[in-house]
Amino acid sequence: MRAADGLGLILGALRGHRSRSLMLLLAMAIGVVAVNLLTGLAEGARLFVIGEFSMLGRNTLIVLPGRKETTGGMPPITGLAPRDLTLADAEAIGRLPAVRRVAPLQAGQLEVSVGNRTREAFTLGTSLEFFAIRQLSVAQGRPLPALALDQAEAVCVIGAKLRRELFGNRPALGEWLRAGDRRFRVVGVLAERGESLGMDLGEMLIIPVASAQVLFNREGLFRVFAELRGPQFQDGGKRQILALLKERHEGKEDVTLISQDSMLAAFDGILGALALALAGIAAISLLVAGILIMNVTWIAVHQRTAEIGLLKALGAKPRQVRLLFVGEAALLAVAGGLAGLLASEALLWLGRQLWDIPLQTPAWARAGSLALALLAALLFAWLPAGQAARLQPLVALRPPGGRT
Known part of the structure; x- marks a missing residue:
């Protein structure tokens, strides 16, 4: 089977089941939007705080009354002074x-x-x-x-x-x-x-x-x-x-001396950890989308058993049959991921117009959300695609309820 023929079969299957394809594409898009939007909010908060403290100047020290021992975390803000x-x-x-x-x-x-x-x-x-x-x-x-x-x-x-x-x-x-x-x-x-x-x-x-x-x-x-x-x-x-x-x-x-760098390091660490935590929470939606892809692919394999048998009877190899189903999932993941990325950027742009906060998604979150969407699609589509690849031509072509 030529690559062009395989691509034609994938696109034909997606067009033939438009509602199913749109449902999977929407699930992937929502997952990518969630990851990029939440990390964009956290990154915007981090940049806003850094911008606020930068107004102090890098050479500014603040002397506070009262002594508080710190271990590298957030410097003390208040306290009783002797x-x-x-x-x-x-x-x-x-x-x-x-x-x-x-x-x-x-x-x-x-x-x-x-x-x-x-x-x-x-x-x-x-x-x-x-x-x-x-x-x-x-x-x-x-x-x-x-x-x-x-x-x-x-x-x-x-x-x-x-x-x-x-x-x-x-x-x-x-x-x-x-x-x-x-x-x-x-x-x-x-x-x-x-x-x-x-x-x-x-x-x-x-x-x-x-x-x-x-x-x-x-x-x-x-x-x-x-x-x-x-x-x-x-x-x-x-x-x-x-x-x-x-x-x-x-x-x-009996005084506490803090600098801009110590405050920035503390806030940067806190907000950076928050961004990772939010990205991890949002990534769960991509795993849910992957499970949805696996279930839909199982259904597609059962619905297209005769088509699989015909392809194998015409000489299609197991890896080529597997590639058809995995390719469908990958194509939907990429399309849904790009759509979700565009939607999240549009929402963050709207947020920047409404509030004076530099909302933006870091490059690692954009690339990571697309990669995770593709990985989830490939992993969860692999098992049902493997079942399709193992079908024997005669068994696949036998009508439902037929005799051996």
């Missing part, structure tokens, strides 16, 4: 040779009002250096002025969304707003940027750190951001900061 971080600590860190700039942080919720418009706003007390460290830009006005860390001044920078909610269509620069029990003059409006590290910058109020300490009646700092002079200062900078704070805190190492 000793607070202070503005004096931040100033001392800024004088270290490896540190380019430092920004203390004080944070909390405050009621902000302009006239009869009132709302709750996330308020951040910091310094001018924070804008450079976090790569924040202002669309109007200017950032916070360069002040001594312990100098309180009644100025603020507000997010674009907060500006619209408090001032409407009126200009905000130079106007006064009330935050808590104090008044602040707006000197700048942040450029539109959306959320970053769980904070909506559009709804943020930024004031000098000394002013925030007075408003919150709290001297201890929430965080200290330290930007190093370059990647070559990473290890030395960590040692210098830890040694300095240990000396300042009566010999106790």
Whole structure:
């Protein structure tokens, strides 16, 4: 039997049983869509998190009050501190040779009002250096002025969304707003940027750190951001900061120092494992599709017994008969896999238009889903195809219920 004749028989069988062929093709397509869609969602989440942390800059270290021992997993985010971080600590860190700039942080919720418009706003007390460290830009006005860390001044920078909610269509620069029990003059409006590290910058109020300490009646700092002079200062900078704070805190190492790389490694590992787990769960649908192919192929073998007998009587070899049935399954798997791949890419594209998340399927998932679909089809079609190949011509050509 020539290859062209075999291909013609395969295509003819698929056309002759359109509903069966469409059912198998749809089952394979759904399995491939499930694998690619779920891994695309996990990969999108991973890229989104990496993009958020990349805004910190690779040379940024974050000092947290409180000591938590870690074993390479997710760095601690909260914890009780035996000793607070202070503005004096931040100033001392800024004088270290490896540190380019430092920004203390004080944070909390405050009621902000302009006239009869009132709302709750996330308020951040910091310094001018924070804008450079976090790569924040202002669309109007200017950032916070360069002040001594312990100098309180009644100025603020507000997010674009907060500006619209408090001032409407009126200009905000130079106007006064009330935050808590104090008044602040707006000197700048942040450029539109959306959320970053769980904070909506559009709804943020930024004031000098000394002013925030007075408003919150709290001297201890929430965080200290330290930007190093370059990647070559990473290890030395960590040692210098830890040694300095240990000396300042009566010999106790009661702070936690984390870097962007450690956070990225933790999130990357977690989300990478999640992507593999989701791909494994979705791959079960391809195994179900393979079982469906096996059942349908069994039925096809029984329905086409006479055709098989005629082919063998005309000289078709067992491997050629087996190849006909395996070829049908393989062709359906490839067609269904490609259709599922196109459908999943279309859905991920739609998701990218609706949400600001880089949803995309990694290359290994696309190739793996197609390969798994083909492998499942071949494996599950092999057994019934083998039965067809073993049929004897005379037995296959005998009519049902006929006598020997």
